[in-house]
Amino acid sequence: MYEFIRGPLAWACFTIFILGTIFQVVRFFSLTRKTDKVFFTPPPRRGQKNRKISRQTIAACLARLRVSIVGDHPGMVFITLVFHFSIFILPVFLMEHNMLADVLWGISFCPHVLSEMSTDILTAVILACILFFIARRIFIKRVRAISSLYDYYVIGLTTAPFVTGILAVHDIFDYNTLIILHVLSVNMILISIPFTRFAHMIFFFLNRFFIQSEISFGRGSRA
């Protein structure tokens, strides 16, 4: 059972994830069109020549941040950033995953793996962030107003691999059952990413970098 889930099923899910992502990227470019290039050179500001970080530039940056979402919800922005970085770092730098890759294919994702202690801390951080998101959904009126059962399902599915993972590592409950649930939940997330609410993972980058808008991170060339 475990061999099947870890083997062919995992590969099938990975394939769906990759093909689905490609499909969504292609769809994004077919749904948007290239805009005319705007030739615009901003007028030189005073003190532009001096590119060193000065107190004024820091103040200007802080002022810009204060009027952005960071100023409105600093806590939420910080926790969201920590959460999203952690859920990427933890599986890639995890010792057990790297060992598994080494045993199966003789490769390692990264030269430095996380120690057992930092793995536990990072998992605790992720779970704390998830608790914060759930609490926010329940107790903040405006978020509760738009929350549906599906939102809780998405949070639950995200939590599943971390809970089963940490329980399996510390040998709490039955290891085999936990590891099967762990791999199954990850497989489910993988096939969900391109087609469900998890698609924000793909479209965050596409929308914020490619779409020409006031809030885009780059210059944006599509509309």
Add this chain to the structure above:
Amino acid sequence: MIKKMLGRHKAKMKLSLRICVHCGLCAESCFLYMTRGKKPEYMPSHKIINSIGKLYKKRGKVDTALLEEVKDIAWKKCVLCTRCYCPFGIDIPEMIALARRVCRSQNILPDFDKA
């Protein structure tokens, strides 16, 4: 007619509705939300879920009551100032504009002369 209109924009609208994670971070960017007692129904995401979201959920099979509800959201609760912020870059004004177009096609329009 409604089905045709919704069908024309289906891919983009459904995608936008799907990637909205219901985070509520768009709230403060709406001046109506800020000035009307921070009521959740003025939040941009609440507006799109309950207008264009409902239209797509019902696959265009809508009654006058729902269109009246959509009209209220699309005109009274949004002025299309296009200042809404979405962390995922969802084009909220475009969705409200489509909701307005759907209402207009059915001759459901705001009563500006009513107090």
